[in-house]
Amino acid sequence: MEGVHTPLKAAFAEARAARDMGTVLPVFLRSPLFVVAVAEGERLEPFITKSPIPDRMCVTVAESREALASVPAHLVHPIGMDRLLRCIIGTWDIVVTYPDGGDILQAEYVPDLRDMLARTGGA
Numbered sequence: 001m002e003g004v005h006t007p008l009k010a011a012f013a014e015a016r017a018a019r020d021m022g023t024v025l026p027v028f029l030r031s032p033l034f035v036v037a038v039a040e041g042e043r044l045e046p047f048i049t050k051s052p053i054p055d056r057m058c059v060t061v062a063e064s065r066e067a068l069a070s071v072p073a074h075l076v077h078p079i080g081m082d083r084l085l086r087c088i089i090g091t092w093d094i095v096v097t098y099p100d101g102g103d104i105l106q107a108e109y110v111p112d113l114r115d116m117l118a119r120t121g122g123a
Contacts, residue, residue: 003098003099003100003101004067004098004099004100006063006064006098007027007030007031007063008024008027008028008031008063008096008103009063009096009098009103010027011023011024011027011028012024012096012103021105021106021109022109022112024105025109025112025113025116026116028081028105028113029081029113029116029117029120031063031081032063032078033061033062033063033078033079033080033081033084034061034062034063034064034065034067034068034076034077034078034079035059035060035061035076035077035079035084035087036059036060036061036068036071036075036076037059037075037077037079037087038075039074039077044077044079044083044087045087046059046084046087046088046092047059047060047075048092051092051093051095051104052093052095052104053093053104053106056091056092056093056107057090057091057092057093058092058093058094058095058104059084059087059088059092059093059094059095060094060095060097061079061084061094061095061096061097062096062097062098063096063098066099067097067098067099068097069099081113081117082117085110085113085114085117088110090107091107091108091110092107092110093105093106093107094107094110
């Protein structure tokens with residue numbers, strides 16, 4: 001885990017080491033996020049791109065605006081987990097970008113995030 005250290009980046013590293021990506025979910029749920037999206041009034045439409053995983057699509061998020069410095073500022077928006085999950089339709093991966101790399105939360109974990117959020121009263 002070189003370079004920038006964030007709670008989410010550390011959680012992904014620990015999850016990979018434990019071979020259990022489910023362990024990243026509680027940290028993911030609590031992380032402040034920024035999403036790459038087009039704002040249409042109060043509505044956000046995530047900018048969907050090809051996932052690094054072949055034949056899949058993804059939405060891109062980061063824990064800071066700085067991690068998305070290469071993205072035009074008008075496309076970077078703070079977003080809560082409940083709103084992010086409402087924006088995700090279908091089977092989209094979530095790509096988490098850091099200034100020095102990134103991680104992927106595969107679409108298969110999104111229903112688990114929704115369940116966790118509902119249990120905590122967030123949705």
